Amino acid sequence: MSMQLVLLFVIFCNIPSVIVCQDNSDEEMSYSFEPEERFLDIFPLSSDNFTDSVMKSPDAWIVIFHSGQLKKSWKSMAVNLRGVVWVGMVDTRYETDLLKRMNYKVNHDPESRVYPHGPTSIKKKSWVNAKNPNEARMLAVDSIPDSSLRIKGKGLQEFLVDCFMSKPTRFPLILITDEKDTPVLYRAVSYRFKKYFNAARIVKPTLDDYTALGMEDSFFDTPLLFVLLPEVKDKGSKATTQDMGFSAVMFETKKMGDLNYPNILRFLFGVNNSYRHILPGENQSNDQEVAEMLDIVRLESKRFEIEEPHPIPKTENDDNSVKFTMTKTTHGDVHDEL
Structure with a gap:
């Protein structure tokens, strides 16, 4: 008997969509984000949660280093990658112990680091520094496997x-x-x-x-x-x-x-x-x-x-x-x- 598929359509009603901010304006225009959207997709990382959140996660992570200010381009990237890649941030003013563990040198190393998809062993040996949001996005996304x-x-x-x-x-x-x-x-x-x-x-x-x-x-x-x-x-x-x-x-x-x-x-x-x-x-x-x-x-x-x-x-x-x-x-x- 041949297999025939009959399609029935299920109607979804009154379901609010989640708004993804898309903005290509200059860096100065960061006020274009609504207040509730700011940092919505960027997670504060510290010595207490870094290992469990990043190193023990199978997912790709982009870690951004900041000293109290963050370029809007990083926020735009995080919103664009919502749900696809995890994005975190480390405050270089206070997380000196974590920076030492990460072997990160303030004022020398780039603004971000990518920990690729995979187990802890992969993250330990395959992390890569990234100079800008585009590079970070590319490195993180390319590490996600295709299981389809x-x-x-x-x-x-x-x-x-x-x-x-x-x-x-x-x-x-x-x-x-x-x-x-x-x-x-x-x-x-x-x-x-x-x-x-x-x-x-x-x-x-x-x-x-x-x-x-x-x-x-x-x-x-x-x-x-x-x-x-x-x-x-x-x-x-x-x-x-x-x-x-x-x-x-x-x-x-x-x-x-x-x-x-x-x-x-x-x-x-x-x-x-x-x-x-x-x-x-x-x-x-x-x-x-x-x-x-x-x-x-x-x-x-x-x-x-x-x-x-x-x-x-x-x-x-x-x-x-x-x-x-x-x-x-x-x-x-x-x-x-x-």
């Missing part, structure tokens, strides 16, 4: 088998894109959620790809992000992927906002909360750690205020949503460098 799988329509069934044979069962997360290289945002999301979502990319889709997905009669803008949900046709027998129909929960930009990290985070938490129990195999929906993705909650709560997720609405009249707001990590002693 590039597939074509004909490889869809094998991909789904891999999803449903995982323990716990993983949702099939698919990005349709015209970009040959995996977007850094998708690399970050794929790695962060790989325990719960199996990420794939269909690049420059052909008509055959759309046909395999059951999307040949519809038009979609790219990039398009969605999660496939199984629907067993014959509930009286043990289901295989060939016995299943599939619906799709779409990331609807008109309702969810821009395709950025906080909005994708909200989307994936909503999907897991609403649909994990219907996944075949060992979905572990009765395990609180898996059902609520508590390991990710513990991590992301350091930079977002995470409210208890509500089921994703299935009709336009249902305005429940998973809400994420930014945690304010303002550092009042650091001023704009004019």
Whole structure:
């Protein structure tokens, strides 16, 4: 029996988007950031938290050194990398012990240092100094691995088998894109959620790809992000992927906002909360750690205020949503460098 996918559209209603500041004005124009946005994405680092926050983290970190003032270009970079890379700052006036441990020389070494993605051993031997935000961003982003799988329509069934044979069962997360290289945002999301979502990319889709997905009669803008949900046709027998129909929960930009990290985070938490129990195999929906993705909650709560997720609405009249707001990590002693 050939596998056919029937797409159902889930409407997201009244979900506020997270505003990402985009500003290309001169360094002096740092007042263009709203007060609540300043330092929102930059974490103060000290001797007490540096090892646990940076060195023991598998994620890439950009560490900025300052003496009470910070260029707006660093703030712009941090906002641009929100959720993708962690950004911290060290006050060189007070953290002399930490600077000695880091072998950082004030007035000699560059303004920042990049600790690449990987374990402590990699961070200890592969950190790199960076002279400016562009260099720091490039070094940090390039270190993020790509755990997504590039597939074509004909490889869809094998991909789904891999999803449903995982323990716990993983949702099939698919990005349709015209970009040959995996977007850094998708690399970050794929790695962060790989325990719960199996990420794939269909690049420059052909008509055959759309046909395999059951999307040949519809038009979609790219990039398009969605999660496939199984629907067993014959509930009286043990289901295989060939016995299943599939619906799709779409990331609807008109309702969810821009395709950025906080909005994708909200989307994936909503999907897991609403649909994990219907996944075949060992979905572990009765395990609180898996059902609520508590390991990710513990991590992301350091930079977002995470409210208890509500089921994703299935009709336009249902305005429940998973809400994420930014945690304010303002550092009042650091001023704009004019």
